[in-house]
Amino acid sequence: MTVRTRFAPSPTGYLHIGGARTALFSWAYAKKHGGQFILRIEDTDVARSTPEAVQAILDGMHWLGLDYDEGPFYQMRRMDRYKQVIQQMLDAGTAYYCYSSREELDALRESQMQAGLKPRYDGRWRPETGKVLPNAPKDVPPVVRFKNPQAGIVAWDDMVKGRIEISNEELDDLIIARADGTPTYNFCVVVDDWEMGITHVIRGDDHVNNTPRQINLLKALNAQIPQYAHLSMILGDDGQKLSKRHGAVSVMQYDEDGYLPEAVLNYLARLGWSHGDDEVFSMSQFCQWFDLDHITASAAQFNTEKLNWLNGHYIKTMDIDKLAEIVAPRLSKIVALPAVHPKLTDVLALYRERANNLNQLAADIAYFFHAPPINQADAEKHITLEVLPAIQSLYVKLESCEWAVEAINAAIQETVAQSQLKFPKVAMPLRVMLTGIAQSPSIDAVMHLMGRETVLSRVGVYCKI
């Protein structure tokens, strides 16, 4: 039996970080076992589903590189099939019409809650041998309910949480078709998982409560029961549940915020799953290692600091040409590139070591491409009357020296010796003049890369007598 997994988001919002991890684990599990990963869009909630959300999910999957073998399948396009199955169940007596109005149901729920009971449908329209049903009201379009077993237990061995048993007494007859005839979530999932041959359902643990209902439905349909693995949720950086206002941003927001998909993927893989002490690994390595035995059963808190560290790691180690490709558009947003400028890959070679964010990296190197604003505090601290004569004499040397790192360094050393200043006394003001701030890589390397013309023009500002 080949493994078939699926990711089944409802298009009511972005692909957020929790959904992305669920997708990642499902994807990896299929890859690991040489099976198929299926994307299914659960869009039966017509009121809340939007094409924009569908696109956002597709974009997120694409950015992360989570490719699917089949799909995307849209549930709205399978309506006929669902209705067919509902009719079969009606005919087989495993489902029935219920004419209770919403108001009636609300009142029932209310009174049960008051009495300290779990709110459940009381089965007033459930046909039973020997039971006399009320007359169907003319003005209430009926819903279809599943005739859930009333005794016994439903149990499954969850691949993450272990054995879970629920008494059928806890369950009620869930609605599988609305009054307008459209099928509901639990029913569509069951039909789809069944007909798409899903062998492993890997999903968020907010679905644990749906599982016994789905298993009962599957049994009523004589369908194979898949394996279930329920992943615990991801909490925000502050330990709070992710929500619209609480960092539940789209994965695409991470792209916008300067993160590499490699870093996000690696981070997510390690959040709730482990392979001994391994922290940094590629997706192909992950797909070889991934299993359901090493998934943590408890919720995990998102940690941006660690993501930053991983992001830095991938920025430092990735192919430099590819890095340049990614940084270029971010740089363009900050500065218009001049006709003549240092090669981006050369600049990145000098700067990637100190970066852990693509946007920050682009901002940090912008001074190579335009005259930077000078930080006043840094200027006042380092560009002093005391050092100006030395800078002026260096300027003259730079006009004619060979334009190589060693030669530039020699010129600075010579200036240092002649002026009897310490090296930093000369290097720091240069930094500020050239980069605008007091921190940069080796000043000689920066100058070399920047080019003689730019260096002389930026230093020259301070050399007018």
Next chain:
RNA sequence: GUCCCCAUCGUCUAGAGGCCUAGGACACCUCCCUUUCACGGAGGCGACCGGGGUUCGAAUCCCCGUGGGGACGCCA
């Protein structure tokens, strides 16, 4: 309220009864490297929720508490 799930450093985690004086990573601190800031290197700080069992032996198994979370929709 009812049902279900969860519980190791601040955070992510290793841990399948003796390998645990509880390991790694991020963060933090110190030192080294150094031409500033980073990077890198070497150290350091820091945890088994509480109580009972079971056992020669428990972070690991069981029970009870406590705390946290989820679910109880004609949402998914």
